[in-house]
Amino acid sequence: MEEVIIAVDLGGTNVRVAAVNPEGKILHKISFPTDASRGRERVTENILSKIHEFLRRFPEEEFEVIGGGFGIPGAIALDRGIVSQSPNLPGWEGFDIRSRLQGGFRMPIFIENDANAFSLGEGWLGAARGVKDFCCLTLGTGVGGGIVLNGDIWHGTEGKAGEIGHMIIDVDGPPCQCGSRGCLEAFASGSAIRRMAIEAIKGDEKTDLVERCGGELETITSKMVYESARSGDRLSRGIFQKMGMYLGVGLANLVNLLNVELLVIGGRVCEAFDLFIDPARRELEERALGSMGKRVKVERARCGDDAGILGAAYLVKRELERRKR
Amino acid sequence: MEEVIIAVDLGGTNVRVAAVNPEGKILHKISFPTDASRGRERVTENILSKIHEFLRRFPEEEFEVIGGGFGIPGAIALDRGIVSQSPNLPGWEGFDIRSRLQGGFRMPIFIENDANAFSLGEGWLGAARGVKDFCCLTLGTGVGGGIVLNGDIWHGTEGKAGEIGHMIIDVDGPPCQCGSRGCLEAFASGSAIRRMAIEAIKGDEKTDLVERCGGELETITSKMVYESARSGDRLSRGIFQKMGMYLGVGLANLVNLLNVELLVIGGRVCEAFDLFIDPARRELEERALGSMGKRVKVERARCGDDAGILGAAYLVKRELERRKR
Numbered sequence: 001m002e003e004v005i006i007a008v009d010l011g012g013t014n015v016r017v018a019a020v021n022p023e024g025k026i027l028h029k030i031s032f033p034t035d036a037s038r039g040r041e042r043v044t045e046n047i048l049s050k051i052h053e054f055l056r057r058f059p060e061e062e063f064e065v066i067g068g069g070f071g072i073p074g075a076i077a078l079d080r081g082i083v084s085q086s087p088n089l090p091g092w093e094g095f096d097i098r099s100r101l102q103g104g105f106r107m108p109i110f111i112e113n114d115a116n117a118f119s120l121g122e123g124w125l126g127a128a129r130g131v132k133d134f135c136c137l138t139l140g141t142g143v144g145g146g147i148v149l150n151g152d153i154w155h156g157t158e159g160k161a162g163e164i165g166h167m168i169i170d171v172d173g174p175p176c177q178c179g180s181r182g183c184l185e186a187f188a189s190g191s192a193i194r195r196m197a198i199e200a201i202k203g204d205e206k207t208d209l210v211e212r213c214g215g216e217l218e219t220i221t222s223k224m225v226y227e228s229a230r231s232g233d234r235l236s237r238g239i240f241q242k243m244g245m246y247l248g249v250g251l252a253n254l255v256n257l258l259n260v261e262l263l264v265i266g267g268r269v270c271e272a273f274d275l276f277i278d279p280a281r282r283e284l285e286e287r288a289l290g291s292m293g294k295r296v297k298v299e300r301a302r303c304g305d306d307a308g309i310l311g312a313a314y315l316v317k318r319e320l321e322r323r324k325r
Numbered sequence: 326m327e328e329v330i331i332a333v334d335l336g337g338t339n340v341r342v343a344a345v346n347p348e349g350k351i352l353h354k355i356s357f358p359t360d361a362s363r364g365r366e367r368v369t370e371n372i373l374s375k376i377h378e379f380l381r382r383f384p385e386e387e388f389e390v391i392g393g394g395f396g397i398p399g400a401i402a403l404d405r406g407i408v409s410q411s412p413n414l415p416g417w418e419g420f421d422i423r424s425r426l427q428g429g430f431r432m433p434i435f436i437e438n439d440a441n442a443f444s445l446g447e448g449w450l451g452a453a454r455g456v457k458d459f460c461c462l463t464l465g466t467g468v469g470g471g472i473v474l475n476g477d478i479w480h481g482t483e484g485k486a487g488e489i490g491h492m493i494i495d496v497d498g499p500p501c502q503c504g505s506r507g508c509l510e511a512f513a514s515g516s517a518i519r520r521m522a523i524e525a526i527k528g529d530e531k532t533d534l535v536e537r538c539g540g541e542l543e544t545i546t547s548k549m550v551y552e553s554a555r556s557g558d559r560l561s562r563g564i565f566q567k568m569g570m571y572l573g574v575g576l577a578n579l580v581n582l583l584n585v586e587l588l589v590i591g592g593r594v595c596e597a598f599d600l601f602i603d604p605a606r607r608e609l610e611e612r613a614l615g616s617m618g619k620r621v622k623v624e625r626a627r628c629g630d631d632a633g634i635l636g637a638a639y640l641v642k643r644e645l646e647r648r649k650r
Contacts, residue, residue, distance in 0.1 A: 178614055179611075259487075
């Protein structure tokens with residue numbers, strides 16, 4: 001009998017389901033659209049049925065499914081298993097997600113915020129393997145975060161801790177999605193890269209981005225800025241340097257507050273890792289107190305798109321091991 | 326036999342020594358100048374002799390001195406008991422302070438950073454009594470901080486965590502003492518109040534501060550700004566409001582990152598608590614994610630000048646209780 005964990009990464013756009021063994025090997029995975037607009041009941045129904053279908057690949061004679069782990073976007077009141085905040089899944093606030101999921105299975109179910117699951121994945125098998133104290137940042141459309149202290153996610157009083165993307169680093173900075181201003185997310189996310197590029201072009205700097213977008217500045221994407229930077233465009237390269245500088249300020253704050261051993265940077269924007277990491281490291285070294293900025297390690301996440309799935313699987317593995325003790 | 330703890334708050338200017346009982350009652354205390362310029366050996370020698378003299382008040386027949394707790398300015402590598410950074414006690418870097426102190430006594434000695442000791446004092450007998458997760462800020466000449474998670478100081482990998490005053494909230498802000506720019510300390514400390522007042526006067530705003538300093542702007546102190554504000558001076562009141570706004574941004578960051586239950590504000594600048602707390606609370610509510618800013622409690626520290634001493638005593642009490650178990 002082989003032990004298998006069902007791990008689910010529930011995103012605003014796609015759901016990824018994987019069978020993971022207790023050593024972290026992904027045996028099989030599937031992906032399907034979340035269709036968030038259909039509402040929480042039908043989305044959950046669909047996920048449950050997809051998982052049941054998926055489970056047929058693992059017949060009872062050969063496999064023991066030991067549990068299910070779910071990474072979910074938004075803040076979760078872990079004591080009650082209820083979604084307390086969820087910008088990416090509108091209408092999920094107050095949803096008793098754990099009971100709903102648990103109702104569909106005999107196996108034990110564990111849930112966690114998606115950025116925290118990402119951090120656990122990197123801690124289990126990625127860049128933070130063996131490290132007790134670290135912070136993870138996921139640079140995507142927004143900036144997600146996870147704070148791991150003493151080997152465990154720091155959840156805080158209501159389970160909402162770790163919002164690294166909404167650390168204010170520029171009191172009068174540009175508006176952030178969250179309603180505040182000058183958050184790290186407003187400088188170090190895909191959306192920020194896009195915004196900074198458009199601003200720079202309006203400031204009359206020369207760039208091949210104008211051609212790339214056919215003169216329609218509003219159609220510029222962070223991907224275009226990235227491609228432009230790769231092809232050597234000065235303005236676009238400058239945007240990533242600027243973004244790196246701001247990222248470094250955010251990293252310095254994390255180090256000054258938490259004196260962690262390691263900072264892990266992941267997310268889609270990391271395709272441009274080499275374009276922003278030097279200014280980030282420089283700023284971090286200059287801004288952190290004493291030698292902390294030099295001593296803290298900064299590494300690129302290693303599990304790629306699988307970090308969330310592996311973290312969700314780790315939730316199950318860890319909890320079942322604890323119970324055995 | 327009455328149990329007594331010797332608690333020491335070693336400051337850059339003064340040393341305070343107290344005898345504290347295990348319930349936190351201060352039985353007797355003394356204070357004397359640190360004379361930091363005399364160098365670490367003579368400063369320590371002087372402290373040891375003063376404590377021995379102090380101990381004569383507690384004869385062996387009546388009192389059992391169960392341990393000594395020391396709050397020390399600067400970062401301490403707690404595993405080795407060595408001062409790793411100490412801006413307020415020049416030349417103490419690398420000093421094996423624990424061995425040096427322990428050598429002077431038979432009782433067990435415990436050391437902690439001073440802002441952390443302050444936080445432990447507030448947690449034991451002050452505003453954070455019974456609260457597991459909180460942050461303490463001490464607003465004095467600089468801004469000190471302590472982060473308490475799960476009822477214990479969060480020290481971080483090298484023992485340097487909790488530098489709340491050096492969280493950058495304005496990437497291009499005014500220079501900070503530490504070499505960085507736009508740190509919370511550059512906005513919410515006594516020095517910052519002084520600086521902001523001088524800047525505002527140079528910006529040609531009217532104020533009775535000009536009279537108060539006899540026209541010599543450089544002689545303005547934060548105390549003058551405070552007195553001016555109390556007497557109704559508009560500019561001076563505005564400075565405390567501005568300072569409160571920046572403080573609120575810093576508090577929002579702490580809440581977004583750590584989702585603590587309580588924020589405790591102490592230090593000398595708290596004489597002006599009523600002058601800055603409303604804008605601070607307002608900014609915190611507006612800037613923290615979701616309802617976190619409304620739910621977190623913000624309170625003024627309650628142990629006054631004794632917080633550091635009580636925290637130092639708590640180090641001893643807690644550790645001896647742990648050992649008993």
